[in-house]
Structures are given as C-alpha cells and as structure tokens.
Amino acid sequence: CNKALIYATQFIRTHPSQSVSWLAECCENCSLVTAAFRIKELVMKQIRQNPKLLLGENKDTTRAMSLLNKEHMEFILKDQKLRASEYTMFCILDKWARIN
Numbered sequence: 001c002n003k004a005l006i007y008a009t010q011f012i013r014t015h016p017s018q019s020v021s022w023l024a025e026c027c028e029n030c031s032l033v034t035a036a037f038r039i040k041e042l043v044m045k046q047i048r049q050n051p052k053l054l055l056g057e058n059k060d061t062t063r064a065m066s067l068l069n070k071e072h073m074e075f076i077l078k079d080q081k082l083r084a085s086e087y088t089m090f091c092i093l094d095k096w097a098r099i100n
Contacts, residue, residue, distance in 0.1 A: 005035045009042060016046040017053055020064035023072060047076060051084035054092045065099045 012019045023043040047053060054065065054076075068076075073096055076082070077089055084092070 005038060008039050012039070012042050012046060016050065017056055017058070018060050018064065019043045019046045020054060020061065021067060023047075023068070023076075044076070044079060044081075048079065048081050048083060051082060051088050051092065055088075055095060062099060065096050068096060068100075 008022060012022055020043070022039055054061070056062075073093065077093065082089075
C-alpha cells in the first residue's frame with residue numbers, strides 16, 4: 001500500500017481538481033486506516049487552499065461531486081481550516097445537491 005500512497009500523493013498534488021475523487025474513494029475503499037487518513041488530509045489541504053475546486057464545471061469535478069455522500073460533504077463544510085466565504089460554501093452545497 002506504500003506505493004499506492006506515494007502514487008496518490010503525487011497525483012493529488014499535480015491534479016488538484018481531481019482530488020475530490022480520491023476523498024470519496026479513499027473513504028470507501030481504503031482498508032489501511034493510516035493510508036486513508038494521509039490521503040484524506042492531503043485532499044483536504046487541496047480543498048482548503050482552493051475550495052472552488054469543488055465548483056469546477058468539467059466532467060471530472062462533476063463525477064467526483066457525485067461520489068460524495070452526506071458524510072463527506074459534512075466533513076468538508078465543517079472543516080475549521082476551510083477558507084471559503086459563506087457564498088462559496090453555499091455554491092458548493094448547491095452543486096452537490098443538484099448532482100445528487
């Protein structure tokens with residue numbers, strides 16, 4: 001799983017717009033708690049730096065948003081380190097609701 005973690009880390013850093021998919025998939029499918037935690041933290045770092053990643057209109061972002069369940073959205077929106085205006089947070093939630 002170390003190689004997978006290294007790959008995931010590199011991919012998330014170089015493709016931040018697709019990092020949301022990793023959050024959903026990691027939470028659902030990663031059997032190693034440590035790896036899941038590290039990936040989750042890395043994805044959240046990307047989202048914290050640029051919350052508008054979740055608002056992209058490309059098919060990858062839309063697909064990724066469709067993978068997020070209620071618990072994922074709660075986790076993202078309740079994050080105390082997330083630097084987003086209330087309007088941006090509303091837009092993120094609205095997009096997720098329309099997709100799901």
